[in-house]
Amino acid sequence: MTKLSGRRVLLVEDESLVAMLAEDMLTDLGCEVVVAMRLDKALDLARAGTFDAAVLDVNLGDARSYPVADVMFEREIPFLFATGYGVKGLEPTYRDVPVLQKPYQQRPMEHMLHRLLGGETPPLKRSAPTPSLGCTCTPTPSAAPTFRADTPP
Amino acid sequence: MPHSRPALESRQPLQSSAEAAASLATLRRGDQLFETERRLNAVLDNASVSIFLMDDRQHCIYMNRAAEQLTGFTLAQVLARDCPLHDIVHHTYPDGRPFPLEECAIDRAFPQNNHERGEEMFVHADGHFYPVGFTASPIRDDAAKIIGTIIEVRDISEEKAAAERQRLLLNELNHRVKNTLATVQSIAAQTFRGHTDDGARSVFDARMAALSTAHNVLVADNWESASLRGVTERVLAPHLLAEVDTDRFRIEGPDARLHPKVAVTLSMALHELMTNAAKYGALSVSEGRVRVAWTLADLSDGGQRLDLTWEESGGPEVVPPSRKGFGSRLIERQLPLEFDGTAAIDYRPAGVVCRLQIPLIALGWMGQDVIAGQVPR
Numbered sequence: 001m002t003k004l005s006g007r008r009v010l011l012v013e014d015e016s017l018v019a020m021l022a023e024d025m026l027t028d029l030g031c032e033v034v035v036a037m038r039l040d041k042a043l044d045l046a047r048a049g050t051f052d053a054a055v056l057d058v059n060l061g062d063a064r065s066y067p068v069a070d071v072m073f074e075r076e077i078p079f080l081f082a083t084g085y086g087v088k089g090l091e092p093t094y095r096d097v098p099v100l101q102k103p104y105q106q107r108p109m110e111h112m113l114h115r116l117l118g119g120e121t122p123p124l125k126r127s128a129p130t131p132s133l134g135c136t137c138t139p140t141p142s143a144a145p146t147f148r149a150d151t152p153p
Numbered sequence: 154m155p156h157s158r159p160a161l162e163s164r165q166p167l168q169s170s171a172e173a174a175a176s177l178a179t180l181r182r183g184d185q186l187f188e189t190e191r192r193l194n195a196v197l198d199n200a201s202v203s204i205f206l207m208d209d210r211q212h213c214i215y216m217n218r219a220a221e222q223l224t225g226f227t228l229a230q231v232l233a234r235d236c237p238l239h240d241i242v243h244h245t246y247p248d249g250r251p252f253p254l255e256e257c258a259i260d261r262a263f264p265q266n267n268h269e270r271g272e273e274m275f276v277h278a279d280g281h282f283y284p285v286g287f288t289a290s291p292i293r294d295d296a297a298k299i300i301g302t303i304i305e306v307r308d309i310s311e312e313k314a315a316a317e318r319q320r321l322l323l324n325e326l327n328h329r330v331k332n333t334l335a336t337v338q339s340i341a342a343q344t345f346r347g348h349t350d351d352g353a354r355s356v357f358d359a360r361m362a363a364l365s366t367a368h369n370v371l372v373a374d375n376w377e378s379a380s381l382r383g384v385t386e387r388v389l390a391p392h393l394l395a396e397v398d399t400d401r402f403r404i405e406g407p408d409a410r411l412h413p414k415v416a417v418t419l420s421m422a423l424h425e426l427m428t429n430a431a432k433y434g435a436l437s438v439s440e441g442r443v444r445v446a447w448t449l450a451d452l453s454d455g456g457q458r459l460d461l462t463w464e465e466s467g468g469p470e471v472v473p474p475s476r477k478g479f480g481s482r483l484i485e486r487q488l489p490l491e492f493d494g495t496a497a498i499d500y501r502p503a504g505v506v507c508r509l510q511i512p513l514i515a516l517g518w519m520g521q522d523v524i525a526g527q528v529p530r
Contacts, residue, residue, distance in 0.1 A: 016418045016487035020479075037490040061414055062514065 003117055004110065005030035010054040012042040012068055013082070014061050022055065022082070022104045029110050039063040046071040053116050054079035055100065055109070058089065069094060078116040205238060206292075207302040211254065213238035214301075223285075223308055225278025242275045247282045264289040264302060272309065284313045327372045334365050359428065360421070363388060367420035371413050378516050379416035381409040381459070385445055388423040392436060401436075406447035409459065412514045418488055419461075419511070422496075425480030426463050426507055434505050435468030441504075442467050452512060458494075459511045465504035473500035484509070 009031045013019040019035055026033045034049060036042035039060055046054070046068045054072055056065040058081050065081075072079045083089050084102040100112055197204060203220035205213050213231050221227050224242045234241055239254045246252045258271050267290040274282045286309045292301040338361045345354060366387045370379040385404055386393070393402055411419065423445070427436070435441030447461040465471075474481070481498055484507065488496045494511040 014491065015414070016483060016491045017421065019490070020482065020487060035490060037487070038493060041490075041493075062517065 002030060003114055006032060007052040007113075007117060008032045008034065008050060009113070010034050010036065010042070010045055010049060010051045010056075010079075012036050012054065012060070012065050013057040014038070014059075018057075018102075018104070022109075025104055025106045025109055026055070028106065029113070031113075039065065039067065042068045043071065046075075051077050053077065053113060055113075056081050057102075058083040058085070064091075066091060066094060069097065080112050080116060203306040203308075205304040205306065207238060207304060209300055211237040211239060211302075213241075220306065223283075223306060224275065242277075243273065245276050247274050259287055259289055259304060264291050267291070275306075284309045286312075323375055326376070327368075330368055331365065334361060334368070337361065356428070359391075360424065362391075363420055363424035364417070366390075367417045370420075371416060376413055378410040378412065381406070381411050381447070383408075384411060384416050384420055385423060388420050389427060389445070392427055392431065401442050403442070403444040403446070405444070406461070407449055409449055409457065409513065410516060412516055415459075415492060415511060415513065418483075418491055419509075422480075422484045422488055422509070423463070425483060426505070429480055430465055430468070430505065433469070434471065435465035438468055440467045441465065449513075456515065457513045459509070459513055461509045461511070463505070463507040463509075465506070468504055470502050471500050471505055 007030070009026050011019065011022055011026060011033050013022050013035070014037050016037070019037055023033050023035055034045060034051070036045050037060075042056075042060075042065065054068070054077060056068055056072075056079055058065055069079065069081070080098040080100050081090065081094070082100045082102050082104065086101060087095055087099050090097070090099070098112055098116065100108060197217040198219075200217060201219055203223045204215075204217045205220055206215035208214050212235070213228075216224075216228050216231060224231075226241060231238065231241055237254055239252075239257050239259070243257060243259070244252055257273075259273060269289045270287065271289075272284060272286050275285050276282055286307045288305045290303050291299040292303055294300045338358065341357055341361075342354070367379070367384065370383050370387055373379075373383070382404070389402060389404070427443075430436040430441075430443060435443050442465070444464045444466070445461070446464070447459055450458045450460055452458055477485075484496050485498060488494065488509065488511070492511045492514065494509065496509045497507070499506040499508070
């Protein structure tokens with residue numbers, strides 16, 4: 001039995017064949033996997049389902065999975081992004097979320113899920129970047145502190 | 154005084170209203186013409202598009218400043234040549250052959266309609282060729298008789314270069330995708346040599362080939378879409394080619410454009426059905442037949458749904474499989490999840506029947522509008 005046994009994981013991945021691979025990896029790690037391949041279904045599940053963690057493919061073809069990430073932030077469910085583009089491919093707001101480099105590999109996936117579920121505080125969404133130059137409007141104080149998921153608390 | 158003041162003022166935007174009012178009384182007809190000409194010249198000489206005015210002999214009787222810059226000739230030079238404009242800016246094909254006026258799409262005849270468009274290669278005064286887009290419209294006299302042509306011309310070198318860059322990038326993309334598939338295949342072959350039986354290897358190779366085939370169909374249309382019929386025929390081709398009796402396959406249905414994702418997953422699904430049929434089903438005996446038939450249903454949201462049936466007959470009696478393999482998992486589980494559709498495989502004793510309902514997602518991908526330079530709606 002590991003930390004991952006019996007954990008419910010939402011997997012959002014839009015390519016059938018790739019989803020099968022990722023699902024098998026998670027299942028082999030002992031996770032209970034719920035698969036969503038489309039943004040609308042993923043959002044429904046993210047809002048209503050019970051999950052310990054989520055693995056979100058960023059590029060869903062005709063959409064990005066950021067709205068699902070927002071629900072995860074709200075519900076304080078830890079999650080990671082899976083992308084072939086690395087951190088630089090992410091919108092700036094989401095750059096503190098851990099990134100699993102695609103193609104999926106079992107060991108990195110296991111390692112990152114362990115860290116996510118190991119009691120670390122889930123990452124917070126970055127506040128929107130405030131313009132630093134040439135803006136005379138009253139700056140709105142940023143409410144959320146920034147937090148890097150890969151630095152120990 | 155024939156003119157009312159407001160009407161005249163509105164036609165004199167270059168003057169302040171006070172000046173206009175002051176000059177009104179002294180305006181003579183010649184001054185008005187002069188003013189009109191000045192305004193027209195201001196418009197024409199500041200326009201970034203080249204404008205040529207042609208008479209009924211295809212001689213250029215006017216060109217604006219942009220046209221002078223584009224062609225490398227001044228209006229005075231063109232007028233002095235006293236010949237059709239074609240012979241000045243369009244006289245040679247890019248391959249060096251002479252380009253007679255009679256073959257010229259722009260100058261051969263008067264345009265019959267307004268805004269007739271096309272693309273041509275012009276020759277600059279210094280001898281270099283440049284691509285242009287043109288729009289030609291007829292000029293008519295009071296009796297509606299065509300007496301000349303107005304031609305707008307734009308240098309489209311930038312567009313052509315961008316299109317060429319895109320073509321090269323697409324070629325590179327195609328090359329890399331094919332190479333990656335071939336590399337994966339090679340890695341699998343090296344890795345599993347001696348560790349797996351040849352059966353597993355050949356199943357893997359056939360699946361890689363099906364994936365590669367789907368990509369070939371996509372390459373044919375720049376990754377934007379694939380023909381439904383093309384996808385179906387190509388996936389079944391390995392079997393079609395080996396068949397003496399071509400009647401064994403019936404492929405029926407209207408063609409449609411498939412989103413690349415649909416094309417790939419459908420290709421893989423059909424490949425699995427075909428492999429299963431060849432191993433256990435209708436294609437495992439010479440009398441067996443397969444019918445792939447589909448219809449397109451209109452959906453309320455304006456889209457279409459593909460209703461496809463794979464139907465085997467004449468094969469050995471079908472025994473439902475004891476466990477679900479890759480094929481049935483892909484078809485019955487992944488395919489509905491990916492496209493919000495339905496899929497069912499019915500292991501009827503007389504032959505396997507698989508029914509798919511796939512809403513055809515709109516073509517395009519995220520960011521395509523940006524790439525294509527279209528404004529998002």
